[in-house]
Amino acid sequence: MSFKKFSFATIIFLSLLLKTSAQDSLSTDTKRVIDSALSVLNMNRGDLAMPWDAAGDDAHRLEIERELFKKPLKSFDYTQYHAANLKNSKPEQIDTYFADLLKTLNLGTYRAFSYDEAISSDELNRILGVNLEREASFVSAGILRRFLLPVVQSAIGIDSARQELLKNATLFAQADSLQMMSEDSENLSVFDLKREEEEAFKTAERFFKAAARDSMPLMYSHSLSLYRSLLKLSTMDSELRALLNDSVKTKIINTKLGRIAIGGKGDDVYEGDFLFILDAGGNDRYIAPTFKKEDFVKMPVHAIVDISGSDIYIGNDYAFGSGFFNAGMLLDMAGDDMYSAGNFSLGCGMFGVGILHDAAGTDVYTGKVMTEGAGFFGVGILKDDSGNDLYRAYANGQGFGSTRGFGAIADLSGNDAYTTTSPFQDFLRYDEHYVSFTQGAANGYRPIASGGIGLLADFKGNDSYTCDIYGQGTAYWFGLGALYDEAGDDRYNAYQYAQGAGVHLAQGVLWDVRGEDVYVSHGVSQGCGHDIAFGGLLDEAGNDHYFAESLSQGAGNANAVSLLVDERGDDSYIALNTSNTMGFSDFRRDYGMIGIFVDGGGTDLYGETGRNKTQRTQSSYGVFADLDITKNEVFKADVPALTPPVEERTPLATTLDSLFIQASAAPQKYQYNVAPAQERIVSMGAEAIPFLASKLATESARERLALDNMLPKLYDKDSVNVRKFLLDSLRSRDTKVVGMAAAQIGKKKIAEALPVLQNLLKSPNWRVRALAAQQIGEIGVSTYADTLLKMLKDREPYVRARAAYSIGRLNPANAQVLLDAALKDSAQVVRNSAVQGLRKNAPLPAELVVSFLKADVPVGAKRALARLVPSAASDKASLKTIEEAVRAQPESVREAVYRAIMESPSAEWKSELSVMRKTESNAALKLMLPVEVAKEKGVKEKGKSKK
Numbered sequence: 001m002s003f004k005k006f007s008f009a010t011i012i013f014l015s016l017l018l019k020t021s022a023q024d025s026l027s028t029d030t031k032r033v034i035d036s037a038l039s040v041l042n043m044n045r046g047d048l049a050m051p052w053d054a055a056g057d058d059a060h061r062l063e064i065e066r067e068l069f070k071k072p073l074k075s076f077d078y079t080q081y082h083a084a085n086l087k088n089s090k091p092e093q094i095d096t097y098f099a100d101l102l103k104t105l106n107l108g109t110y111r112a113f114s115y116d117e118a119i120s121s122d123e124l125n126r127i128l129g130v131n132l133e134r135e136a137s138f139v140s141a142g143i144l145r146r147f148l149l150p151v152v153q154s155a156i157g158i159d160s161a162r163q164e165l166l167k168n169a170t171l172f173a174q175a176d177s178l179q180m181m182s183e184d185s186e187n188l189s190v191f192d193l194k195r196e197e198e199e200a201f202k203t204a205e206r207f208f209k210a211a212a213r214d215s216m217p218l219m220y221s222h223s224l225s226l227y228r229s230l231l232k233l234s235t236m237d238s239e240l241r242a243l244l245n246d247s248v249k250t251k252i253i254n255t256k257l258g259r260i261a262i263g264g265k266g267d268d269v270y271e272g273d274f275l276f277i278l279d280a281g282g283n284d285r286y287i288a289p290t291f292k293k294e295d296f297v298k299m300p301v302h303a304i305v306d307i308s309g310s311d312i313y314i315g316n317d318y319a320f321g322s323g324f325f326n327a328g329m330l331l332d333m334a335g336d337d338m339y340s341a342g343n344f345s346l347g348c349g350m351f352g353v354g355i356l357h358d359a360a361g362t363d364v365y366t367g368k369v370m371t372e373g374a375g376f377f378g379v380g381i382l383k384d385d386s387g388n389d390l391y392r393a394y395a396n397g398q399g400f401g402s403t404r405g406f407g408a409i410a411d412l413s414g415n416d417a418y419t420t421t422s423p424f425q426d427f428l429r430y431d432e433h434y435v436s437f438t439q440g441a442a443n444g445y446r447p448i449a450s451g452g453i454g455l456l457a458d459f460k461g462n463d464s465y466t467c468d469i470y471g472q473g474t475a476y477w478f479g480l481g482a483l484y485d486e487a488g489d490d491r492y493n494a495y496q497y498a499q500g501a502g503v504h505l506a507q508g509v510l511w512d513v514r515g516e517d518v519y520v521s522h523g524v525s526q527g528c529g530h531d532i533a534f535g536g537l538l539d540e541a542g543n544d545h546y547f548a549e550s551l552s553q554g555a556g557n558a559n560a561v562s563l564l565v566d567e568r569g570d571d572s573y574i575a576l577n578t579s580n581t582m583g584f585s586d587f588r589r590d591y592g593m594i595g596i597f598v599d600g601g602g603t604d605l606y607g608e609t610g611r612n613k614t615q616r617t618q619s620s621y622g623v624f625a626d627l628d629i630t631k632n633e634v635f636k637a638d639v640p641a642l643t644p645p646v647e648e649r650t651p652l653a654t655t656l657d658s659l660f661i662q663a664s665a666a667p668q669k670y671q672y673n674v675a676p677a678q679e680r681i682v683s684m685g686a687e688a689i690p691f692l693a694s695k696l697a698t699e700s701a702r703e704r705l706a707l708d709n710m711l712p713k714l715y716d717k718d719s720v721n722v723r724k725f726l727l728d729s730l731r732s733r734d735t736k737v738v739g740m741a742a743a744q745i746g747k748k749k750i751a752e753a754l755p756v757l758q759n760l761l762k763s764p765n766w767r768v769r770a771l772a773a774q775q776i777g778e779i780g781v782s783t784y785a786d787t788l789l790k791m792l793k794d795r796e797p798y799v800r801a802r803a804a805y806s807i808g809r810l811n812p813a814n815a816q817v818l819l820d821a822a823l824k825d826s827a828q829v830v831r832n833s834a835v836q837g838l839r840k841n842a843p844l845p846a847e848l849v850v851s852f853l854k855a856d857v858p859v860g861a862k863r864a865l866a867r868l869v870p871s872a873a874s875d876k877a878s879l880k881t882i883e884e885a886v887r888a889q890p891e892s893v894r895e896a897v898y899r900a901i902m903e904s905p906s907a908e909w910k911s912e913l914s915v916m917r918k919t920e921s922n923a924a925l926k927l928m929l930p931v932e933v934a935k936e937k938g939v940k941e942k943g944k945s946k947k
Contacts, residue, residue, distance in 0.1 A: 108217025223353035288315030323352030349378030375405030401452030442479025451479020473510035502533030529560025554597030746778030777806020808837025870904030
């Protein structure tokens with residue numbers, strides 16, 4: 001190995017080593033603020049971990065996804081790493097980044113090709129089938145040859161490398177359609193929707209199975225090397241630039257590989273398909289043909305380099321930096337330009353590499369789907385170095401990454417506007433909102449294939465971001481979506497699943513470094529994780545304003561990690577629903593996760609209700625008036641929103657398969673039939689069992705929900721047949737079947753299943769072990785507590801958590817002894833699950849609660865155990881017994897007890913707080929507690945005696 005190669009390999013290794021180190025990108029202050037918030041929960045950053053394989057694995061899951069579930073905060077590291085590398089324009093440093101990028105996407109090992117003088121002039125003429133000197137002037141031919149060397153050599157390399165790929169009919173036929181959405185779906189019947197869903201699922205299964213075999217590293221390597229070479233040539237010295245501008249005359253040349261052109265300083269028009277265009281100057285027009293994909297892929301390369309001028313680019317699908325089974329390069333070095341294209345355009349890589357790089361000028365970009373930095377089994381980048389730019393797209397763009405894809409926008413400076421005008425209605429939820437997946441978004445194909453990496457990085461300027469549903473740092477199904485804004489006073493406007501939102505096992509982050517910013521969203525946004533996912537919003541500096549309706553601002557649900565950090569500044573926060581915002585996390589699957597809202601400093605304003613119905617003057621001629629003159633008209637509907645009129649509703653079906661489609665319908669407008677269809681199926685009794693048995697392994701979340709609703713009711717109707725059906729299903733080799741059967745067995749407490757569940761505790765699949773442990777607890781036979789004890793030593797924390805929950809749920813006589821290991825576990829989810837299981841037995845005997853409070857366990861566990869207090873019996877004797885035990889606890893534990901009581905619904909325990917206040921020795925804690933209010937009767941009697 002040569003020294004040169006060794007040095008390059010070493011650089012790559014060091015780059016990867018540095019990139020994967022722990023939270024290097026977060027500042028000391030940021031980490032201190034996060035740690036301080038976690039300390040209130042008696043947690044640390046290690047407690048943020050989630051299981052990456054909670055929904056199983058697939059052939060396309062990226063290794064960084066597995067890492068990000070273990071360390072969600074590293075989402076910020078990867079965001080900054082990619083942003084910093086995209087900001088760099090030094091060709092000699094780009095190769096290191098490209099090597100890492102292909103490795104990250106599992107697209108093979110990068111090979112950096114150098115095309116300088118690799119073939120002679122005569123050889124180039126022979127390959128092209130023309131004599132460049134005869135076709136163009138000596139100067140033009142000499143300059144053109146410099147650019148054609150990398151274009152031609154990369155084209156030959158790409159074409160050779162992609163031959164097997166082009167023969168894969170499944171991939172070529174479906175790659176584009178899998179990324180498109182239909183505007184007609186909103187008008188389909190529930191049966192047509194189901195048919196469309198099933199057909200799409202089968203197609204996707206075939207597609208992703210075929211795609212798992214292809215990596216084509218040489219095709220990607222040649223494509224990325226071509227960009228690096230063209231960028232180096234385009235940043236030419238002033239002498240060569242002057243020569244190009246003064247001496248070149250426009251000439252179009254037909255070659256064996258396709259048309260090439262060289263343009264002078266005049267205003268040129270290039271219409272049709274070209275292998276390569278080099279234009280020196282002038283206000284030019286580039287008119288791309290309306291391609292069919294079969295025609296577009298005939299040439300392995302489509303490349304344009306425009307040195308200067310305010311140019312107009314007009315195209316449809318597969319245009320201007322489109323790498324669809326090939327390489328698409330467009331470099332425009334100066335001028336105020338306009339780019340208009342359709343789908344798969346403006347920096348889109350799909351089984352290829354597409355890069356659009358605009359070096360200067362105020363530009364306008366308009367695309368449709370898979371545009372403006374979008375990747376799917378490839379790399380798509382739109383880079384703009386300067387200017388006040390406007391970006392417009394429909395969906396799946398503006399920094400979008402799907403399976404094994406990387407899509408990014410990198411805008412280095414200027415006051416920019418990013419807008420999404422999606423025509424694709426979110427008919428599952430809304431009648432007037434639309435699916436975006438833009439502005440730093442990632443998406444997988446649930447449940448078949450994981451997502452990729454999508455990034456929008458804007459480094460300077462007062463920017464505005466507008467999208468609807470899914471955008472501005474969002475991800476769905478094992479992807480990383482990020483929006484990184486380094487400076488400027490910015491405006492973020494979205495509706496849902498946005499502004500740092502991870503949805504269904506994914507990571508979504510929004511990171512704004514500095515500026516006076518405004519964030520507006522309806523919900524599931526602003527640092528929100530939903531369903532074993534991470535959503536994070538980090539704003540480091542500036543006086544910022546946050547507006548949301550619900551489930552936002554560091555709030556999440558379904559066992560997610562949610563984080564909003566505003567490090568400094570005088571900020572304001574408004575959340576209409578105060579019950580599930582600003583640091584909220586629910587209990588789902590009988591365990592909780594983490595929701596953090598933390599403001600690190602500044603004089604902040606929080607919305608409050610105390611100013612309602614008040615008036616006061618503010619300065620000489622100002623008034624604040626919140627009046628009670630007009631009344632809001634409240635319209636109460638008897639049916640869910642979007643329900644059509646009675647005459648337009650679809651009647652209940654008569655066959656089981658059609659009824660099941662209605663019973664599991666997802667769109668809001670078909671909800672009117674869901675409950676009736678489920679009731680009709682349940683009414684069929686044993687007749688429905690064979691059909692429902694065939695559905696137990698379904699991948700559809702809605703179908704599983706329908707089964708979860710119907711099977712317990714069916715059991716109540718015919719317990720004998722359903723019990724046999726569930727017990728038989730519990731012995732299935734399909735873990736999805738086992739999971740559904742076990743859940744129903746737990747609900748109906750079918751004790752005959754206990755031996756089988758006990759055997760499942762030995763399963764090599766941790767999810768099966770966890771499921772079995774939980775359902776043993778749900779069945780409720782306390783003698784099985786000893787069986788679960790050994791599961792507290794399982795290597796997987798979620799298995800230990802389920803075992804701890806079930807031991808608490810069973811509440812054996814020696815519960816305090818059995819749960820000792822769980823309460824000393826290093827994972828917070830295990831400690832909290834043990835407590836949650838115990839609380840299921842409320843009201844708890846006072847003696848049991850006291851025994852746990854006196855147990856020799858760490859203070860952190862005692863703080864978790866504080867939640868048992870308001871779950872205890874509330875008779876006078878119990879209140880007194882527990883109060884004495886609480887008084888003996890450390891201050892941090894007493895504080896946790898007080899907070900648990902305040903959050904509980906128990907009026908008796910809440911009234912006891914005033915009694916606890918009398919014996920509380922800590923002044924700060926005493927202020928938390930209410931003063932005992934004398935009863936009205938007592939006041940009167942006291943007054944009478946004085947008189």
